Amino acid sequence: MSGFSGRLLVLLVLAVVSWAALSIQPAPLARADDVGVFVVPSVVEINLAAGESSSQLITVSNIARHPVQVNSFVVDLAGEAGLSATEWIKLEPSRFLMAGFEEITVEVTAQVPDQDLDSGGRYALVGFEVKSVDSTQDFGVTDAQSDLPVVVNVQGRQPLTRLAEVTEFLPVLEPNGLIGFNLRLTNTGNLHFSTEGAVQVIGPQGEVPENPAFPVAELALPGEQLSYTAEPGLALTAGETYTARASISFGGDQPVTKEISFADRPSLILKELQVKAGPDEERQFVMLLVNEGDLALRPRMQASVRSQRGETMGARLTGGPNLLLPGATGEMTFSLSGRLEPGNHIFIAEVYYGATGRLSSELGFITGDAPPRDETTTQTSNQPQATPVDGGTTLWWIPVVAVLGGLLLLGITGRRWLKQIFGWANS
Structure with missing residues (x-):
């Protein structure tokens, strides 16, 4: 038997023994029946x-x-x-x-x-x-x-009625960049009902193939208000205008419907930054947001404070208003406990929305002894120069060079290893 065949046989025997050892498992414990x-x-x-x-x-x-x-x-x-x-x-x-x-x-x-x-x-x-x-x-x-x-x-005295009304229907730009749909339905009759429904979306190229569905509600009581989110979200074309029509079946004579038009063009403004002094040396850092687009947004924020010595405190990403409706104004607040050393500081604010939307702004403020004009409990920037930020330039050549270098190193070391173990490589 050649040296190579012997080595191969040893490897196969070891593999079989290892597989057999791993395959011998104790039987699962018998469990008493759960009652119900x-x-x-x-x-x-x-x-x-x-x-x-x-x-x-x-x-x-x-x-x-x-x-x-x-x-x-x-x-x-x-x-x-x-x-x-x-x-x-x-x-x-x-x-x-x-x-x-x-x-x-x-x-x-x-x-x-x-x-x-x-x-x-x-x-x-x-x-x-x-x-x-x-x-x-x-x-x-x-x-x-x-x-x-x-x-x-x-x-009783009045007729029995099964009625429903859509009180809110709007498109939502989710953090993953997809467009979802929120709907609020109120039972306006005097009988309960169950519901099911979906959304039909029509764009410049015709009807979108997917129809996001609302979850089924089994028992909606009279006067009850239901909130739905249609799934799955849709990947629509940015900048285009669409029409969405929600249809909900609830056991009435006809389904209840609601139609809206919207542009897939989010517009969020970081209108104002504020620094407020709170109790026990706590400071609150406030971002005032305005949604000027057709899409409801779920903004997230990252807030930090940079001291005059260059130290950064409190950087974190957190949620803001659960849902910022079109045309609405919302506040996002970040609290920092503990005493800041006297001097000049910078409040750094970043707001994220959708998959790629980002705003950034800074506001300087002073702690400790300061000139009389700066001795206020609230310091405000009315125009904080909110700047949309893109993802930056991609340095595509770095991963290419890394991959080529790794392949070269693997070829050299692999050849030496094969020569030492199996004698497969020539000198």
Whole structure:
């Protein structure tokens, strides 16, 4: 057997032994079943007039092999005041013991008082607390809870209505540079609804292929206001003008729609810088921003203070206004605790928006003893010379030289290594 073949055989044997050693793993520990119940249907909805009652059956299933004790309860479902049906709901049975994997039928009864009532939905939440009664179960979850909403639609003095209104729809330039869409929808009727919808965008070249979708809302109560963000964001052409149309289905006669036009041309102004003296020698550094474009923005800031000796303090990147609406003004504030040494300092402000938008500005201020004209608790720059900054010139030749040098070094050392180990390289 040649020297090369022998070395290759040794390497293969070592690889097989290593693989076998890694493949011998202990079996996973057996885990006791977690307790819990599964309830069908997921929502109970009953239509009644004043003085009427009705019942529906639900099925409660034990999902584990352990016996469990189940206790039921009825509480308010979050929503407007006066929409509670908690006092109207009864369960039978309300407490019961279940064997492993057993199913039990529970009767849900709604009794509407015999009195003059406004029409509309009333709501409650029925819950089931589950506890294991198996003394041998000493591992895993031993208690759980499941619940479902109960809806009672009352026919009273007025008609029952299912209505919705879009109160806000706007494009948003996200930090990754994509355009998203925010929508606010209000339930203006007296019945609950569920929603689904999407956005259609049309540009100079026609309809954009993607249709960002709004998340599904399962139960929007009367008077409730919902806020949505459509996903995914769109990569639109900068500077172009687009039309966006939102359509939301909610169970009414027709979907509710809203249409807007906007230019993909963000315009953010860093209008003013301020330095304010606070308690306990704290100073607040304020950036006043104005959004003059059609896109809502999520600006981020980096603020720092440079002393007259060249030391930099407090540099960090942080969020500003959660959403700066078109035409709106917002403040971004950075606090610096501790005493600054007397002298001249510079407040350095940088604001970022979208993927590439950036503004920078500086404001000088004085601490300690200063001429009377500078002894103010607020120092302001009304025109801070906010300057858009680009990414700079790319030094493309540096990585090219580094790669070529690495390849040359690898060739030299690799040749020597092969010669020493296998005798493959010629002298």
